[in-house]
Amino acid sequence: MNSKFQIQNLNFYFNSEKVLKEINLEIPANKILGIIGPSGSGKTTFLRSLNRMNDFEITSRIEGKILLDGKDIYNSDFDVVALRKKVGMVFAMPVALPMSIYENVVYGPKLDGINDKNKLSELVEKSLSAAYLWDEVKDRLKTSGMRLSGGQQQRLCLARVLAMEPDVILLDEPCSGLDPISTAKIEDALAQLKKEYTIILVTNNTKQAARVADNTAFFLMGEMIEVGVTKQIFTSPQKSETNDYITGRFG
Amino acid sequence: MKLISEKGVQRILMLTAFSAISALLLIALFILSEGLPFIFKYGLKDFLFSSEWQPNLGKFGIFAMIVASLWVTFGAMIVGAPLGVACAFFLSEYVPRYIMRIIKPTIELLAAIPSVVYGFIGVMVLAPIIRDNFGGPGLSLLSASIILGIMILPTIISISIDSILAVPQSYREGSLALGATIWQTITMVTIKASKSGIIASIILGLGRAIGETMAVIMVAGNSVNIPHSALDSVRTLTANIALEMSYATGLHRQALFATGVVLFVVIIILNSIASVAIRKRMVKK
Amino acid sequence: MRIHPRYIQRGAVAILGSATLLTILILIFIIFFVLEKGLPVISLHFLTDNPEDMGKAGGIFPTLIGTILLPLLALIIASPLGIFTSVYLSEFTKENNVTKIIRFGTDCLAGIPSIIFGLFGYIFFVVTLGFGWSILSGGLTLAVMVLPTIIRTSEEAIRAVPKSYREVSFSLGASRWQTVKKVILPNALPGIVTGVMLSIGRSIGETAAVIFTAGSSLRIPTSVFDSTRTMAVHFYILAREGISAENAYGTAATLIIAVLLVNLSAYWLMNRFIAKRN
Numbered sequence: 001m002n003s004k005f006q007i008q009n010l011n012f013y014f015n016s017e018k019v020l021k022e023i024n025l026e027i028p029a030n031k032i033l034g035i036i037g038p039s040g041s042g043k044t045t046f047l048r049s050l051n052r053m054n055d056f057e058i059t060s061r062i063e064g065k066i067l068l069d070g071k072d073i074y075n076s077d078f079d080v081v082a083l084r085k086k087v088g089m090v091f092a093m094p095v096a097l098p099m100s101i102y103e104n105v106v107y108g109p110k111l112d113g114i115n116d117k118n119k120l121s122e123l124v125e126k127s128l129s130a131a132y133l134w135d136e137v138k139d140r141l142k143t144s145g146m147r148l149s150g151g152q153q154q155r156l157c158l159a160r161v162l163a164m165e166p167d168v169i170l171l172d173e174p175c176s177g178l179d180p181i182s183t184a185k186i187e188d189a190l191a192q193l194k195k196e197y198t199i200i201l202v203t204n205n206t207k208q209a210a211r212v213a214d215n216t217a218f219f220l221m222g223e224m225i226e227v228g229v230t231k232q233i234f235t236s237p238q239k240s241e242t243n244d245y246i247t248g249r250f251g
Numbered sequence: 252m253k254l255i256s257e258k259g260v261q262r263i264l265m266l267t268a269f270s271a272i273s274a275l276l277l278i279a280l281f282i283l284s285e286g287l288p289f290i291f292k293y294g295l296k297d298f299l300f301s302s303e304w305q306p307n308l309g310k311f312g313i314f315a316m317i318v319a320s321l322w323v324t325f326g327a328m329i330v331g332a333p334l335g336v337a338c339a340f341f342l343s344e345y346v347p348r349y350i351m352r353i354i355k356p357t358i359e360l361l362a363a364i365p366s367v368v369y370g371f372i373g374v375m376v377l378a379p380i381i382r383d384n385f386g387g388p389g390l391s392l393l394s395a396s397i398i399l400g401i402m403i404l405p406t407i408i409s410i411s412i413d414s415i416l417a418v419p420q421s422y423r424e425g426s427l428a429l430g431a432t433i434w435q436t437i438t439m440v441t442i443k444a445s446k447s448g449i450i451a452s453i454i455l456g457l458g459r460a461i462g463e464t465m466a467v468i469m470v471a472g473n474s475v476n477i478p479h480s481a482l483d484s485v486r487t488l489t490a491n492i493a494l495e496m497s498y499a500t501g502l503h504r505q506a507l508f509a510t511g512v513v514l515f516v517v518i519i520i521l522n523s524i525a526s527v528a529i530r531k532r533m534v535k536k
Numbered sequence: 537m538r539i540h541p542r543y544i545q546r547g548a549v550a551i552l553g554s555a556t557l558l559t560i561l562i563l564i565f566i567i568f569f570v571l572e573k574g575l576p577v578i579s580l581h582f583l584t585d586n587p588e589d590m591g592k593a594g595g596i597f598p599t600l601i602g603t604i605l606l607p608l609l610a611l612i613i614a615s616p617l618g619i620f621t622s623v624y625l626s627e628f629t630k631e632n633n634v635t636k637i638i639r640f641g642t643d644c645l646a647g648i649p650s651i652i653f654g655l656f657g658y659i660f661f662v663v664t665l666g667f668g669w670s671i672l673s674g675g676l677t678l679a680v681m682v683l684p685t686i687i688r689t690s691e692e693a694i695r696a697v698p699k700s701y702r703e704v705s706f707s708l709g710a711s712r713w714q715t716v717k718k719v720i721l722p723n724a725l726p727g728i729v730t731g732v733m734l735s736i737g738r739s740i741g742e743t744a745a746v747i748f749t750a751g752s753s754l755r756i757p758t759s760v761f762d763s764t765r766t767m768a769v770h771f772y773i774l775a776r777e778g779i780s781a782e783n784a785y786g787t788a789a790t791l792i793i794a795v796l797l798v799n800l801s802a803y804w805l806m807n808r809f810i811a812k813r814n
Contacts, residue, residue, distance in 0.1 A: 053707060058630050085709035095700040098723060107718070108708040157704070164708060260713045264624035270617045271687060272641030274680045278648065278656040285659055338559050341552035354560065356803050361563050363734075363799045365741025367772045368788050372566055374775065401562055408559070432545040455647065462649020464744040465772060489651045493744055496655070511655045515648070522647040526640065 004029040004168060004198040005050065010064035012045055012222075014057065019045050021222045023064070032190060032199040034213025034230065036206050038245065041219040043202045044092075047170050050200065051087040052080055068168075085112065088161030092173040094153035096145030101137050104145040104156055108164035123163050130193060131159035132185045151182025158189060168198045176204060187212050206246050210234050218242045282515055285508035298509060304475045306495065311506040313513070315477045319392070319485035320461060322478060323471065326396025327403060327460040332453050334400070335407030339449070342408070343415040344433055344441065355412055362405035370469030373398040378470060387482030390472035395485070398470050399463055403456035410455065414448020415441060451528035458521045462514065464489040488514050567792065574789025582786055587754055591770060592780045596787055598756045602671075602764035603794070605757065606750060607739035609675025610682055615732055617679075618686030623716055625687075626694045646684035650744040653681045657749035669763040674750025681745055682735035689734065693727020694720055726805050733802035737795050743768045767791045 005027035012020035020042045027033050035043045048054045049062060052073060065072050073083050085108065097104055105124045106114075114120060124141065128134040133155040137148070145156055154174055161169055171190075175183040190199055190212055203209050209216050210230060217227040218241070226233065226242045237243045290298055293311060301312025338358070342351045373394050382389030418441050426436040442449075472484025473494060486494070492507050492514075499507055585595030621642075625635055657677030667673040697720050705715040721728075743766075751763030752773060765773075767787055774784040 051707065053703065056703075056706070081709050081711055084707055089707040091700065091703065091707075093700060095698075095704050097701060097704060097719060107705070107710075111708065111710050111714055111718075160704075160708065257711045257713055261624075261628050264620050264628055267617050267620035268624040268629075268638055270621060271645050271683050272638055274683065275641045275645045275648075277660065278645075278652065278680075281656055281659050281664070282652065285655075334555050334559060337552045337555035341549075341556045345549060345552065346556075354556075358559060358563065360796065360799055361566075363737045363741065363795050364566060365743065365768050365771075365791055365795065367741075367743050367768055367775070368566070368570060368792060371771070371775050371784070371788060372569060376569065404559055404562075432541050434545040434548040435541055437548075458647045458649075462647075462651065464649065464651040469772075469776060489649060489744075492651050492655065493747075496658070496748055508655060508659070511652055515652055518647055518649060518652075519644055522644050523640075525647075526643045 002029050003027055004069065006065075006067040006070075008065040008067070010046075010049070010066065011062070012042070012049060012054070013061040013063075015059045019222050020049070023224050025217065025224060025227060027198065027200065028215070029198045030194055030196070031214040032194050032201055032212055034209030034216040035200065035202045035219060036204075036209045036216060036245070037219035039204065040221075042222040043219050044172055046219065047089075047172050047200060047202050050168070050170055051084050051089055053089065055080070085164050086166050087168040087170060088164055088166040089170040090154070090157045090161055090172065090174045092176050094150050094157055094177070096148060096153045096156055098144065098146055100142045101145045101148070101156060102141040105159050105163045107160060112164070124159075127159040127162040128156075130162050130189060131155040132189045133159055149182075151178045151185070154178060154182065155186060155189070158186065162193075166197065168200065169193065171199065171201045173202055173204055175208065183208070206234075218245060220245070279515070282508060282511050285505060286512035287509070289502065289505035289509045290512065293506070293509075298506075299513070302475075302477060304491070306499070306503040306506070309502065311502075311509075313488065313491070313510055315475050316486055316488045316491050316510070317513070318477050319471075320487040320489070322392055323395045323399060323467065323485065323487055324457060324460045326392060326481070327399035328453070328457060330397055330400025331403040331407055331456055331460075335404045335452070335456070336411055336449060338404070338408050339411035339415060339452075340437055340441075343412050344437055351412070355409065358408050359405050361401075362409075366402065366463060366466040367469070369398050369402050370466035373466065373470035381482070385482055387480075388472055388484050390470055390484055391482045392471065392478050392485045393481040395467050395471035395487075396481070398466055399460045402463060402466060403459050406456045406459055407452045410452035411445070411449045414445040414452070417448065418444040447528045451525045454521055454525040454528065458518055458525070461521070462489060462518060464493050468493055567796075570785065570788045570792050574785040574787075574792075577782055577786030578789055583790070586756075587770075587783075590779055591754070591774050591783055593783075596767065596770060596783070596790065598754050599765050599767045599770040599787070600790075601756055602750070602766045603740055603768070603791075605671050605764065606674045606678055606746065606766055607736050609671060609760070610678035610739050611732060611736065613676065613679035614683045614686055614735065618683050618731075619690050619721075619728060621687050622690035622694055623720075626691055627712060627716055627720065642684045642687050645680070646688070648681075650681065650742055653677055653745040654748040656680075657745060662749055668761060669749065669751030669753075670761045671750060671757055671764050672760040674746050674764070674766075675760075677745050677749040678739045678742060681742070682738055685735050685738065686728075686731050689731025690724070690728045693724035693731070696727065697723045726808060730802045730806045733798055733805065737798045737802070740766070740798065741768055741791065741795050742766075743772050747772070767794070 003026040007023050007025040010020055010023040011018060037043050054060050062074060066074060102124055105127055106120045109120060109123055125134060128137060133152060136152060148156060175186055193199060201213060213230045216230040216233045218225045220241055226237060226239045234246055297312060300314050302315040303310040303312045342354055377394045377397060378389035381394055422440050422444060423436055426440045467487050468490045471487060471490060473486045473490055474484040475486050478485050488510050492510050496507055582595045584597050586597050588594035629635055657673055661667045661673035661676050662669055701719050702715055705719045746766055747769050752765045752769050753763035754765055757764045768791060771784055771787040771791060774780055774787060
């Protein structure tokens with residue numbers, strides 16, 4: 001099993017508060033890793049440390065190592081911009097940038113200097129199809145992305161990430177505000193996408209993790225309590241906290 | 252294709268960010284370097300506390316003009332502050348929000364009218380009324396105060412409304428729910444919570460009144476004397492500079508710059524007080 | 537005897553209400569007074585003819601040119617400086633002592649009276665740098681004067697751009713500058729333009745800072761080193777030296793219309809901006 005990410009002794013602080021404690025985790029390639037846990041358990045912070053989105057929090061500090069394909073992404077000579085192109089992210093709130101659907105999708109590639117019209121159109125169709133959105137928007141690519149419904153916007157966000165052709169896709173509770181039909185479409189898309197990508201899915205919905213994730217990690221109060229094959233986590237967890245959480249005793 | 256690197260962009264932006272502060276320093280430097288030598292030569296005490304301003308005789312005492320500036324500013328406050336604050340409370344507490352959103356920008360338009368136009372209205376309308384009803388030359392401390400009072404209204408109203416609206420609605424609802432009238436809510440809750448913003452607005456208005464030049468030249472009459480009544484003609488510090496700058500040379504010109512130094516120092520002090528008051532408000536939020 | 541709060545309330549409404557009414561009436565009076573006396577004077581000839589006899593007769597054409605050129609030059613200089621400053625303050629740096637000093641300097645600059653700008657412009661641009669009484673000196677002086685307005689309004693507009701847009705842009709591999717160019721500036725543009733328009737309004741109406749730096753020549757300028765006279769200065773000279781009340785009213789009305797037009801379009805833009813955001 002080849003791992004995409006290796007996280008070694010990761011500690012994370014906001015001000016002096018320790019929000020992630022001694023995380024050690026290997027994330028295998030071309031699998032979906034589900035991360036579950038109650039709110040405030042550090043899931044999102046962990047996810048955002050994988051593409052260094054926490055850099056914008058002025059008072060944050062990090063210890064330990066995060067290796068992507070064997071290279072430490074917090075090393076001073078690591079190119080952050082290149083990292084974010086390799087590790088795409090879909091946020092909890094669907095945010096279509098205030099531009100057309102087409103422009104939203106080609107935002108990343110254009111930054112990369114791709115300006116060839118045919119190449120871009122090809123990317124748009126491919127990405128939107130992979131995000132299960134193409135059929136709904138193919139006739140109105142020039143309309144504003146903000147006119148789409150929440151569920152469509154979230155799939156647009158996914159397509160926007162896919163257009164960058166990343167290695168890894170991070171999803172931060174991507175379905176938290178969506179209806180069941182949109183959620184199902186995103187889950188279908190993810191199931192297809194794992195053939196080509198490594199996917200890390202933070203979710204508050206344990207059933208969603210059970211449905212789509214190959215492996216599942218359980219976070220509680222900044223610690224990673226347990227990680228394992230999804231089926232095993234949900235049927236015979238090793239730790240009592242995990243059992244309490246998935247059976248709905250708290251959180 | 253990249254012409255400039257990200258670091259380069261950051262450096263350029265940082266340089267431009269210092270434009271405002273460097274402009275301020277340049278202004279301070281040039282005004283001081285023209286004015287300070289004169290003050291040392293002539294003596295600070297004679298300069299500030301003598302009322303004799305006779306450039307052709309080499310006498311440069313600005314005391315009368317300091318007094319006049321203070322009176323005019325004080326008068327403008329008497330006219331502008333109560334009217335402006337009353338207006339701000341009425342618009343933000345008694346008037347429906349959508350009407351306030353129309354009236355506020357309309358009042359802010361008052362600030363856009365060139366000061367020379369205010370001065371002209373003072374000359375054509377206000378001064379004759381004062382002359383005919385109260386006597387005196389008409390162009391006077393009183394007319395300058397009224398015109399300046401009107402000119403600072405938009406500053407006071409606009410900033411006061413902003414700080415009144417910044418008071419959380421829950422405070423008001425809490426008070427109203429206990430059976431207080433809107434007026435009682437204003438006096439007991441809203442004023443306290445928006446006090447520093449209102450004070451800041453008045454100080455900024457004060458700064459504008461002290462610094463106003465053209466309108467004052469037109470309506471104040473410009474004779475150098477310590478006023479004994481509101482109907483006397485007066486000359487302010489700003490008017491003194493603007494009136495004589497076009498023909499002053501040598502020591503005379505330096506004296507005008509020295510007058511500018513006095514003005515500059517007063518304004519910086521006022522602004523510092525106002526910006527502390529506004530910061531305090533922001534911290535509270 | 538205790539007065540019932542309801543009566544106090546009524547009294548307060550009456551007093552505050554009449555204060556508000558008075559303020560609005562004053563505004564309406566000022567505008568109507570000037571327009572009533574000035575509009576009859578304005579004609580195509582008034583706007584396009586050269587003044588005769590120091591402005592006693594004839595039109596105001598050269599002052600129109602001056603009134604367009606000075607604010608234009610001021611904006612060409614101040615807009616990039618102001619916008620870049622606000623981009624730096626809001627996107628490229630964290631709050632620290634340096635930004636505090638920059639902000640304090642901006643606040644101070646905003647409060648400096650125009651006559652001080654006039655003195656400074658005269659001694660620095662006109663005398664020390666040797667630009668003489670000229671469009672260049674006047675434009676530079678106005679640029680320094682409106683810089684704080686542009687910085688403040690631009691910064692507000694930039695801060696109003698949702699944080700999530702930045703996150704999305706960064707997460708898609710954009711650098712800070714790319715994010716500023718592609719997402720932040722386009723979305724903050726209406727707010728920035730509003731600040732620029734307000735600055736134009738202020739420059740058009742300015743007198744004290746202009747008269748000592750651009751001079752008051754009535755000739756049509758042929759280069760930036762020529763002296764010029766703006767409408768505001770022309771109006772001041774006509775009114776103060778009692779040259780022609782009629783032409784003074786005409787100039788004042790033109791001035792007020794110009795300033796109101798600029799400001800109204802600024803508000804219109806701002807409202808469209810707010811409506812679009814909601």
